Amino acid sequence: xxxxxVAGEFETIERLLRPLAxxxxxxxxxxxxxxxxxxxxxxxxxxxxxxxxxVHFLPEDPLDTVARKLLRVNLSDLAAKGAxxxxxxxxxxxxxxxxxxxxxxxxxxxxxxQAKFGVHLLGGDTVRTSGPASFSLTAMGWATTGKTVSRxxxxxxxxxxxxxxxxxxxxxxxxxxxxxxxDAERIEALTTHYRTPTPRLxxxxxVRDLATASIDVSDGLAADLAHVAKASGIGVTLNLNVLPxxxxxQAWFDDRxxxxxxxxxxxxxxxxxxxxxxxxxxxxxxLRREAxxxxxRLTRIGEVTAGSGLTVTYDGKPIKMARSGWTHG
Amino acid sequence: xxxxxVAGEFETIERLLRPLAxxxxxxxxxxxxxxxxxxxxxxxxxxxxxxxxxVHFLPEDPLDTVARKLLRVNLSDLAAKGAxxxxxxxxxxxxxxxxxxxxxxxxxxxxxxQAKFGVHLLGGDTVRTSGPASFSLTAMGWATTGKTVSRxxxxxxxxxxxxxxxxxxxxxxxxxxxxxxxDAERIEALTTHYRTPTPRLxxxxxVRDLATASIDVSDGLAADLAHVAKASGIGVTLNLNVLPxxxxxQAWFDDRxxxxxxxxxxxxxxxxxxxxxxxxxxxxxxLRREAxxxxxRLTRIGEVTAGSGLTVTYDGKPIKMARSGWTHG
Numbered sequence: 001x002x003x004x005x006v007a008g009e010f011e012t013i014e015r016l017l018r019p020l021a022x023x024x025x026x027x028x029x030x031x032x033x034x035x036x037x038x039x040x041x042x043x044x045x046x047x048x049x050x051x052x053x054x055v056h057f058l059p060e061d062p063l064d065t066v067a068r069k070l071l072r073v074n075l076s077d078l079a080a081k082g083a084x085x086x087x088x089x090x091x092x093x094x095x096x097x098x099x100x101x102x103x104x105x106x107x108x109x110x111x112x113x114q115a116k117f118g119v120h121l122l123g124g125d126t127v128r129t130s131g132p133a134s135f136s137l138t139a140m141g142w143a144t145t146g147k148t149v150s151r152x153x154x155x156x157x158x159x160x161x162x163x164x165x166x167x168x169x170x171x172x173x174x175x176x177x178x179x180x181x182x183d184a185e186r187i188e189a190l191t192t193h194y195r196t197p198t199p200r201l202x203x204x205x206x207v208r209d210l211a212t213a214s215i216d217v218s219d220g221l222a223a224d225l226a227h228v229a230k231a232s233g234i235g236v237t238l239n240l241n242v243l244p245x246x247x248x249x250q251a252w253f254d255d256r257x258x259x260x261x262x263x264x265x266x267x268x269x270x271x272x273x274x275x276x277x278x279x280x281x282x283x284x285x286x287l288r289r290e291a292x293x294x295x296x297r298l299t300r301i302g303e304v305t306a307g308s309g310l311t312v313t314y315d316g317k318p319i320k321m322a323r324s325g326w327t328h329g
Numbered sequence: 330x331x332x333x334x335v336a337g338e339f340e341t342i343e344r345l346l347r348p349l350a351x352x353x354x355x356x357x358x359x360x361x362x363x364x365x366x367x368x369x370x371x372x373x374x375x376x377x378x379x380x381x382x383x384v385h386f387l388p389e390d391p392l393d394t395v396a397r398k399l400l401r402v403n404l405s406d407l408a409a410k411g412a413x414x415x416x417x418x419x420x421x422x423x424x425x426x427x428x429x430x431x432x433x434x435x436x437x438x439x440x441x442x443q444a445k446f447g448v449h450l451l452g453g454d455t456v457r458t459s460g461p462a463s464f465s466l467t468a469m470g471w472a473t474t475g476k477t478v479s480r481x482x483x484x485x486x487x488x489x490x491x492x493x494x495x496x497x498x499x500x501x502x503x504x505x506x507x508x509x510x511x512d513a514e515r516i517e518a519l520t521t522h523y524r525t526p527t528p529r530l531x532x533x534x535x536v537r538d539l540a541t542a543s544i545d546v547s548d549g550l551a552a553d554l555a556h557v558a559k560a561s562g563i564g565v566t567l568n569l570n571v572l573p574x575x576x577x578x579q580a581w582f583d584d585r586x587x588x589x590x591x592x593x594x595x596x597x598x599x600x601x602x603x604x605x606x607x608x609x610x611x612x613x614x615x616l617r618r619e620a621x622x623x624x625x626r627l628t629r630i631g632e633v634t635a636g637s638g639l640t641v642t643y644d645g646k647p648i649k650m651a652r653s654g655w656t657h658g
Contacts, residue, residue, distance in 0.1 A: 027479065032406040032545065034375040035477045038367035046363040048467060050420040050454040077361040091379040091420070091465035125379040131460010136420035138377060138467040148364045150356065216361065 012092075012126050016107035022087050022120030034089065034122035042142040045083035049074050053095065053132035057195075058176055063102045064109030065195040066135070071113050073218065074139035075199035076273040080216035082149045082208025083141035085117060085201070090124035095133035117201065147208050149277070154213040154232035158278040160302035161287060163200050165246040166221050168193040170269025186248035193246075197273035206290045207277055214277035220270040222321065225302070226310040228278065235307035236278075240314045243267060244299040260314045264321050267312070278304050341421075341455050345436035351416050351449030363418065363451035371471040374412035378403050378468075382424065382461035386524075387505055392431045393438030394524040395464070400442050402547065403468035404528035405602040409545035411478045411537025412470035414446060414530070419453035424462035446530065476537050478606070483542040483561035487607040489631035490616060492529050494575040495550050497522040499598025515577035522575075526602035535619045536606055543606035549599040551650065554631070555639040557607065564636035565607075569596060569643045573628040589643045593650050596641070607633050 013029055021029045025036050036044070049070070053059055057066050071088065078085045090110075094103065114120060119139070172194025174180050175187045182190075199216075207214050213232055215224045222238060229236040240263040245253060249266065256262040279287060284300070291298035305311075311318050342358055350358045354365050365373070378399070382388055386395050400417065407414045419439075423432065443449060448468070501523025503509050504516045511519075528545075536543050542561055544553045551567060558565040569592040574582060578595065585591040608616060613629070620627035634640075640647050 032376050032410065035410075035472070036373040036375070037474065038369060038371055038373060040367060040369055042367055044365040044367060044373065046365070046418060046451060046467075047361050048418040048420055048453045050422060050456045050465070052422060052456050052458045052460075054459060055456060081361065081364075089375060089377040089467055091377055093379060093381060093422070093463055093465075095460075122375060124377045125465070127379045127381050127384060129381045129460055129463060130383060131381075131424075131458055131463070134422055134458060134460070134463060136379070136422075136454070136465035138375075138418055143364070145366065 012103050016103055017121060020107065020110055020114055020121040022122050025087065026120060026122045029121070029123060039142060041145055043145050043148055045078055045081055045141045045143050045148055046138060047074055047077040048136065048138040049077065050134065050136040052134045061195060062105060064105040067106040067109035068113045068196050070135050070137050071110060072197055072199050073273060074137050075117055075201060076197070076216040076218070078139055078141040079199045079201045079204040080207065080214045080275045081143065082147060082204050083143040084204065085119045085139055085141040087120050087122040087140050089122050089138040091136040092126040093129040093134040094126065095129055095131065098133055143208065149207055149211050149214045151213050151215055151228050151231035154228055154234050154278040154304045156234055156304055156306050157281065158212050158304040159281055159284060159300055160225065160236060160238070160276065160278050160304065162217065162221065162244065162274050162276045162299055162301050163203055164274040164297055165244045165249065166217065166272050166274065167243070167249045167266030167269055168246050169197070169271025169273070170266060171249055171252055173271065180252065182248060182251055186251055189246070189248045194271065197271065199273060200275045202294050203275060203291070203296055206287065207275055210283045210287055211277040211279050214275055217272040217274045217276050218270060220268045221272065221276060222267045222310060222312060224276055229308060229310050233308070235305040235309060235311060237302040237305060237311045237313060238267065239302050240264065240267060240312060242299060242301055244297055260319065261322060268321070341432050345432055346450060349436065349439055349443055349450040351451050354416065355449060355451045358450070358452060368471060370474055372474050372477055374407060374410055374470045374472050374477055376403055376406040376468050377465065378406065379463065379465040381463045390524060391434060393434040396435040396438035397442045397525045399464050399466050400439060401526055401528050402602060403466050404446055404530060405526070405545040405547065407468055407470040408528045408530045408533040409536065409543045409604045410472065411476060411533050412472040413533065414448045414468055414470040416449050416451040416469050418451050418467040420465040421455040422458040422463040423455065424458055424460065427462055472537065478536055478540050478543045480542050480544055480557050480560035483557055483563050483607040483633045485563055485633055485635050486610065487541050487633040488610055488613060488629055489554065489565060489567070489605065489607050489633065491546065491550065491573065491603050491605045491628055491630050492532055493603040493626055494573045494578065495546065495601055495603065496572070496578045496595030496598055497575050498526065498600025498602070499595060500578055500581055502600065509581065511577060511580055515580055518575070518577045523600065526600065528602060529604045531623050532604060532625055535616065536604055539608050539612045539616055540606040541608055543604055546601040546603045546605050547599060549597045550601065550605060551596045551639060551641060553605055558637060558639050562637070564634040564638060564640060566631040566634060566640045566642060567596065568631050569593065569641060571628060571630055572596060573626055589648065590651060592643070597650070
């Protein structure tokens with residue numbers, strides 16, 4: 001696509017982005033700022049994630065799913081902190097490939113997910129780049145005052161849980177790249193997860209009320225649990241044998257020759273956008289009940305111990321992970 | 330510079346960005362979010378501007394000034410709205426040229442300006458790009474509840490003012506590109522303005538109390554006044570003859586053969602980061618007094634009229650601007 005001229009930037013805002021604006025606080029995207037009233041009883045929670053074509057999404061990914069992923073990975077951060085999202089600011093760095101139809105697709109993807117997740121655009125900026133298409137989004141949510149769950153509250157004796165399944169992020173990337181030999185339905189499911197992961201907003205209130213520490217699984221389950229261990233100043237064990245797998249991941253796993261290494265791959269893969277969290281054992285039953293009510297899988301994957309860092313076990317024994325990734329934590 | 334490996338991203342955050350974190354609300358940049366208490370009596374004001382190398386700054390610009398400009402252009406938006414900034418979130422898209430010394434310079438620039446303007450980093454993201462270095466910043470400030478000045482409040486009969494001088498943004502770009510023949514001191518002054526413009530935060534409270542509509546001069550004075558005219562549904566006149574010029578701009582202007590065209594250039598240039606605003610004539614004296622107290626130049630450049638759009642006059646007659654830019658408004 002040829003690049004649009006300068007007027008295209010105004011059109012992009014007026015025709016594509018303005019319809020997404022928060023009816024009250026976004027000022028119709030016609031001012032330089034968004035203005036939010038302060039809400040007594042609530043803390044404002046903010047997060048900002050950036051995505052670059054070729055790094056965080058594939059050049060062939062449709063821009064509507066790129067937009068939805070951008071929004072969802074940010075909402076995932078808010079969900080893991082027990083916050084309820086309401087809005088976001090957006091910076092688009094349009095590349096040469098982002099002509100009008102692509103920008104329209106991007107806005108359409110945002111509109112769909114705005115409706116789905118109850119958020120509105122509050123402002124931002126659109127510029128052009130000679131490099132790969134890139135995006136940055138600042139998402140905002142409310143949390144009950146003082147109730148935003150941190151990474152640092154894990155206590156010795158707590159149990160470690162994760163929502164949903166682990167590994168679909170990594171396998172989804174491979175599926176989108178056509179690197180997996182699975183049947184079409186599973187490839188489709190994995191690709192969909194990679195392109196439009198589901199932020200666990202329906203579990204945010206449970207995390208807020210019952211978790212001692214939490215994180216969304218973006219760097220990889222092992223890496224993210226290592227972040228929690230470090231921030232909390234305690235040790236975390238992760239039992240690879242109980243890693244929850246989707247049907248597609250299970251099908252992939254069943255064909256592997258080295259099960260341990262395969263599970264390590266999935267635990268280090270990232271892009272799962274589940275919530276990993278710690279909680280006191282007395283809350284286990286309530287957690288399971290709440291997950292069941294929400295039709296959400298919840299798996300106890302380890303525990304919090306004295307000591308430091310992450311210990312990964314397989315068949316009951318501590319192992320040294322062959323994969324890197326989490327070692328950077 | 331060679332690109333840093335993945336561990337470099339963690340180091341960038343831990344060693345360069347963490348020291349910039351808001352002591353209370355930034356969570357040491359060790360969590361995925363920033364959490365702000367709500368403040369009764371205040372509105373939260375948010376703005377987000379993005380910058381791309383080769384578009385918004387020059388490839389040879391030192392990264393400490395790039396960082397400072399990024400922060401300042403966002404603070405300028407807050408100043409024009411009458412808000413007092415307190416923090417920001419940052420997304421860095423590091424290019425190949427951004428090795429450790431460059432990232433350090435970037436953080437040093439931010440630290441300097443954090444101290445200067447009383448703001449703190451609240452969170453963000455750093456990623457790598459194969460394209461030009463790019464940055465996105467979300468700045469936040471407080472404004473007294475309901476007192477955030479919009480673009481849309483201008484009333485027929487109001488006067489139009491601008492702080493500081495106009496044209497140093499455009500001439501500064503040309504100076505930084507070595508395209509001007511002026512003496513070294515003036516080149517230096519213009520280049521400094523281009524690289525590190527001064528957000529008019531010291532006039533924000535005056536704008537908040539006395540302006541009916543306001544905007545920061547980033548697209549160009551003519552374009553920005555056209556934005557105000559459009560948003561307010563009124564007409565705005567701009568008298569080119571009284572355009573306030575810096576000593577350097579005056580020296581440049583004195584060498585021109587076509588004064589009208591030269592003034593048009595400056596009025597369309599952009600990147601000035603002054604505040605243009607409208608106010609009732611009864612406030613003119615107070616405005617002048619407050620500007621004087623702050624050692625700030627304030628110029629009455631036009632008025633608000635019935636009708637629509639921007640009318641530019643020269644020698645008392647309406648002219649058709651040869652330059653584009655503001656026509657996109």
